[in-house]
Amino acid sequence: MKTYIYFFILAFLCFFTIIPSITEVSYLTLADDAPVITYKGNTTNVSDVPMPPEGMVLIPAGEFRMGSDDPKDRKDARPVHTVYVDAFYMDQTEVTNKQYKAFLLENPQWQKERVNTEFVNANYLKHWNGNNYPSGRDNHPVVYVSWYAAIAYAEWSGKRLPTEAEWEYAARGGLANKKYPSGNMITPQDANYGMNVGDTTPVRKYPENGYKLYDMTGNVSEWCLDAYESNFYSTFPQDEIARNPLSGANSVDKLINSFTEVNRLQPRVLRGGTWINSDYFVRVACRDGVLPWFTFYSYGFRCVKDK
Numbered sequence: 369m370k371t372y373i374y375f376f377i378l379a380f381l382c383f384f385t386i387i388p389s390i391t392e393v394s395y396l397t398l399a400d401d402a403p404v405i406t407y408k409g410n411t412t413n414v415s416d417v418p419m420p421p422e423g424m425v426l427i428p429a430g431e432f433r434m435g436s437d438d439p440k441d442r443k444d445a446r447p448v449h450t451v452y453v454d455a456f457y458m459d460q461t462e463v464t465n466k467q468y469k470a471f472l473l474e475n476p477q478w479q480k481e482r483v484n485t486e487f488v489n490a491n492y493l494k495h496w497n498g499n500n501y502p503s504g505r506d507n508h509p510v511v512y513v514s515w516y517a518a519i520a521y522a523e524w525s526g527k528r529l530p531t532e533a534e535w536e537y538a539a540r541g542g543l544a545n546k547k548y549p550s551g552n553m554i555t556p557q558d559a560n561y562g563m564n565v566g567d568t569t570p571v572r573k574y575p576e577n578g579y580k581l582y583d584m585t586g587n588v589s590e591w592c593l594d595a596y597e598s599n600f601y602s603t604f605p606q607d608e609i610a611r612n613p614l615s616g617a618n619s620v621d622k623l624i625n626s627f628t629e630v631n632r633l634q635p636r637v638l639r640g641g642t643w644i645n646s647d648y649f650v651r652v653a654c655r656d657g658v659l660p661w662f663t664f665y666s667y668g669f670r671c672v673k674d675k
């Protein structure tokens with residue numbers, strides 16, 4: 369008989385204590401429209417945080433040490449200096465053939481039969497047949513595109529090319545003083561470089577970096593806004609922070625608004641190295657400069673957008 373009494377008391381307690389607590393939790397969950405997170409130091413709903421445009425990620429504002437003091441590196445990567453960049457959005461991948469075709473269809477003046485030859489060399493979109501890229505290569509990065517063409521594409525898509533500082537900051541993926549987005553070592557599993565594949569590879573094939581960006585090392589080298597100046601890093605006072613540096617123009621907006629007037633004989637920056645380059649040339653600090661009308665089978669680009 370005592371057993372029945374204990375069972376009855378236990379059942380009574382369950383009904384009036386545990387069941388209401390479950391109901392309360394459910395009620396709270398239903399009352400919240402969106403999960404709560406911490407954003408800019410404040411607790412807020414996820415729906416209040418601006419989402420990056422499709423295919424882009426937010427690169428947070430911050431400082432980093434730009435360049436390399438490694439004596440094996442070329443002099444143009446020295447001295448290492450502190451740079452601050454504002455927050456921006458960046459394409460997770462290099463611009464693909466499929467994306468570039470959409471631009472061409474809406475901008476006939478950049479189609480290979482109609483393009484102004486001041487802005488490209490004779491190899492512009494070399495492997496394309498009219499407005500069609502080789503079959504099966506939708507997600508390969510577009511190649512044989514000039515700096516001028518890259519800026520025109522970026523403008524059409526509501527974006528722009530990155531500055532050289534933005535590119536290197538993003539490529540490092542939050543790591544400090546490392547040679548590669550993956551650390552101080554690189555292997556053929558990390559990126560497409562050194563003729564390990566012998567061709568471009570579809571974007572997103574290799575692991576992302578700390579900012580969820582793909583192919584910052586290798587695949588195709590990427591055009592940046594800046595004029596290439598080998599001594600640019602030595603122009604900054606060592607005891608000051610260079611804020612949003614840009615070589616060859618007073619402002620990003622001025623450069624973009626008059627990009628067709630940019631001197632054809634002033635090289636522009638290319639970054640990240642290519643599927644052909646050895647591990648030496650695909651380091652995050654490695655710089656290159658090429659004339660803005662030049663196109664090549666391993667040169668491409670990706671875009672950024674101001675936040």
Ligand SMILES: [Ca+2]
Nearest residue numbers: 583586588640
């Ligand atoms: Ca690349």
